[in-house]
Amino acid sequence: MSEQQTTGQLASAASSEVMIEINQMNKWYGDFHVLKDINLTVHKGERFVICGPSGSGKSTLIRCINALEEHQEGDIIVDGIKLGKNLKNLDHIRTEVGMVFQNFNLFPHLTILENLTLGPIWVRKMPKAEAIETAMMYLERVKIPEQAEKYPGQMSGGQQQRVAIARSLCMSPKIMLFDEPTSALDPEMIKEVLDVMVELAETGMTMIVVTHEMGFAKTIADEVIFMDAGDIVERNKPEAFFGNPEHERTQKFLSQIL
């Protein structure tokens, strides 16, 4: 889609430290088997892009990593902590894992600055002045410091999504998850959000991105994962994935989307 990102690929920042480990994970919604025997290891600094047709389970997969959804079988180990029913673990995981949603999910009754400082102040128990300083730093980074006193409803979609990214970063997470961050945006706003994400990738953040922005995938991804009907059908380096997809379903999907 957006060809402007294809120029030059980022060097991989992957190290040997394991951030996320998923073993034989299964999930059902009622009778419906959404995720089937998922195995995935993500190292620190690694950047994954997950794509696939709608209903393939890609969003569910990253929501499981953030414990927004429960899985029924297998293990998910995030930053050395096994996800389970233990509530204390869940809260801890969520502060370590940032997530950006398709619909931003900013808090409409709070100003941008309050949106950003809420987590650090109430969860991290950071002094207010320090939280504001951090928030302003991240707003600079997503290039909208002048909007700090506005409410989310007064901003464009692209700006809101950049605020959402800054909000996650304020919690200084170790991993960032993106659930179709540009799908709800008007075309002219997609680039500003993707640029912020590329910059984030340059800092060496561990990222898992569910997206159909293939240009973006080529730029930042260490590996691209293709999911279909709850299976990881194919995973490969971006050039191999796009240049020479092995699986028939991948080929069909790519031919529709590119």
Add this chain to the structure above:
Amino acid sequence: MAIITKQKTPDRPAPLSETSVVGWLQKNLFSSVFNTALTLITIFIIYLTLSGVVVWGYLDATFVAEKRRECYDNSLTGACWAGVIAWLDNIFYGRYPREEIWRIDFGGLLLVAWMLPLWLSKVKGKILIGASVIVFYPFLAGYMFTGGDKGWFMQFMVTGAITAFVINMTNMLVGLLKNTSLDVFLMQLSGQADAGDKTQRNILLAMVATLFVAAFLWQASWNVTEVVWTKWGGLFLTLVIAGIGIASSMPLGIFLALGRRSKLPVVRVLSTGFIEIFRSVPLITVLFMATTMFPLFMPEGFVLNKLVQVIIAVILFNACYMAEIVRAGLQAIPKGQFEGAHTIGLGYWGTMGLIIMPQALKHMIPNIVGNIIGLLKDTTLVSIIGLFDILGMLRSISKDVPWVGLHKEPLIFGAMLFFIICFSMSKYSRHLEVKLSAGDKH
């Protein structure tokens, strides 16, 4: 005509029908023969009604008279407001001793003064002020209204109330004059503005403690005569029952609503059962249960005064309605808000208190105010079980010897009173809605 416009088309003024009064009349009232006829007929009906009301209620009415007979002597076709005027004190205060009425007025003024900072944009710490009203005001007002001996608990709460009130008032003054909050101002005043958080907190605590001790000594010297609750009545009693009912049923309703949506089965079933049972029974039944059945279940010698029983009944009954309003408000909040809150690590209470409730309450304002208005009107039911609230007082006028048989005027006066109170509440809620939604235009 060209399909494509090369230049920018200039703006033209809007047609008359959109801007002038005549245009508006023509468009909305006289647009066709049929509509013109309807308009004229409606105007005629309004004229008939209004002129009747004005003649009866004002032109032919009697305002000064000693008894109903004199009203009739003056005019047979007019209203006899003299009876209502003679009973005004009773309508507002019931049989409260006349020389002690100032205590009720003072209590009311105190509430207004206490809440005043909530409307001033310059004053800081609104949440604390609101909380202090709910926690402390009832005790101070309760003592003002009842008087008599204070137990140690009452002494403690009254002292707390005085302390909170004094702090609140100084905070308001500081906010208005210096545009800052009281704690910051005190720190600057004492030259400790740069001291550490802990030192500052200790200094403030010491100040509050001193104030508390002073207030305690002061209130211990108060000597207010006791007025038994049976002498309470009129609009005062109605407002007390409704006020306590509303202030207590709100938090209770929030907890019931959260309970009903809880993931814990026991909590959910209990809350749902409680809500459904109380909601499916008329208020009058609950009131009768509370005043006649409830004492039967209690151990012998356990006497709870009737007013307390009535208030508890009203609270429980109204909390269930409040719970359903809150639940509806909670359901209107998109799931994404919960997820957004979870991803920044907020737990259940953090999510509810900081993210969900503030948004939900805003959606609920029209319904909550509707409920408050409903409750205020429903409390007149207590006149059936023998409390002399405003309705009870209005109806006793007709049994008073000089005014025997005077029904119409007192009830109309009561209706007007209720209309003024309820209509201003509804207007204010509308204003609140507009004000609160100013921030988020989607």
